[in-house]
Amino acid sequence: MTTGLERGAGSSPPRSEDVARLAGVSRKTVSRVLNNEPYVSDESRRRVLAAAEELGYRLNQAARSLASGRTRSIGVVALGTAGYGTASLLVHIEHAVRDAGYALRMVYTPDGDPEGIAGAVESLLEQGVDGIVVSEPIVKGEVPLRVDVPVLFLGAPPSFIASRTLSVSVGAHELARTATEHLLDLGHVTVHHLAGPRRWYATKDRVEGWQAALAARGAHEPPLLNGDWSAGSGYAAGRALASDRSVTAVFAAGDEMAIGLIHGLREAGRRVPEDVSVVGFDGNPVFAYVSPPLTTVRQPFEAASDEGIRLLLHAIEKPDTELPPVNDPPVELIVRGSTAPPPSL
Incomplete structure (x- = not known):
């Protein structure tokens, strides 16, 4: 032409x-x-x-940056894990950032310790990012850091000082409460909980949701079990719980742990859901196709990412204005074949 x-x-x-x-x-x-x-x-x-x-x-990105004082880039600090929940959240963060016309800078921290997070943030600041997203679910104290750009904390409270700190919940507390209430509604006297690693903020949030549901119904709170998010740790918990015939319902803090838990229970002679009902957490679609299909609560990764990036962009582009109101994340329970009334009903 x-x-x-x-x-x-x-x-x-x-x-x-x-x-x-x-x-x-x-x-x-x-x-x-x-x-x-x-x-x-x-x-x-x-x-x-x-x-x-x-x-x-x-x-001409350089010319535009000089004119606006911004680089139109956002940095993300993330835990270096390939788990479904963490990976899904990062995918949706990336989509939200790029859909807004910003470039993405990603830095992973292997352990989530304060020094590692501080180093990751410093690395992003050296690249001239306009804002930072911290998707860092480990609790190990305050990070000794001051940052002069807006910072969004996803799924955890602020852990260091910034020019403007924003927090968006992924609704883990309410999701955990909903999962526990589902089992109580089926008629189970109480619900055991297989939690994640103790130092993760996500573990704390889910434990508190489980405890709140039990307390609201006046149900006994059984001893807590901790896994490491893996199916192997779920399997070990299932073998340990199988010998206790009073156990009829378990809420696992992650879908992979739930699948391992079911395998451990069944290998030890307990049927799922006829003897023990199991609910997972995350909403991994793969586990709709196992036997039995896993009942779970779905984390609102896309909604939380979109909401968080919306607030962060507002703080970047309109720094002298009030932030818009934060919308609560949706709560979604997906009932499948791994839950049923207790054997006595």
């Missing part, structure tokens, strides 16, 4: 007005498309992107 805008060697690079002319739109529309802003029709967006590609036009 002949555009009338072909450029030979030594010619100046294409400009936004060249893209606008070729696409048949205004320069403002070009700016909106290339900055991933709303209020542009799909057809105009398609034409602008096609024209930019044909001309070899690239947005």
Whole structure:
């Protein structure tokens, strides 16, 4: 196709007005498309992107950063684990950041200790990020750090000082309470709990939700068991609980632990759900296809990520205004074949 805008060697690079002319739109529309802003029709967006590609036009990020004082990048500090919950949350954070037209910088911390988190944040600040997301679920004390950009803490309270700190819950307390209440509603006298590692904030949140549900019903609180999120630790717990015939219901703080728990119980001669009901936590879709299909509560990873990034962008782009109200995350119980009334009912 002949555009009338072909450029030979030594010619100046294409400009936004060249893209606008070729696409048949205004320069403002070009700016909106290339900055991933709303209020542009799909057809105009398609034409602008096609024209930019044909001309070899690239947005001058450095110039835009100098003009705005921002780099349009967000840093994320995350625990270096491949667990379904952690990985799913990070995937949705990445989608929310990129959908907003920002670049993503990711740093992992292997242990979640204060020094490691501080080092990860310092590394991101050296890259000139406009804001930081901390998806760090381990509790090991205050982080000795002051940060001059807004910081979003997902699923945990603030652990260091920033120019503006934001917190968005993933609703673990209410999800744990809902899982426990489901088992009590089925007629179980009490519910045992297989928790995660003690030093994780996510463990604390889920334990408190379980305790709140038992207390509200006047149910006895059995001794707590701790796993390490793995199916192997769930299997060991299942073998340990199988010898206690008073155990009829267990809420596991993670789906993988729940699957291991079921295997341990069944191997020791306890049927699921006829003898013991089991509820997991996370909502891993894979476990709809095991036997029995796992009853679980689904973590609202997408809703929490979208809500958190919305607040963080507001703090970055409108620093002198009040934050919009925070929406509570949804609570979703997925009832499948691993739960039933206790044997006596």
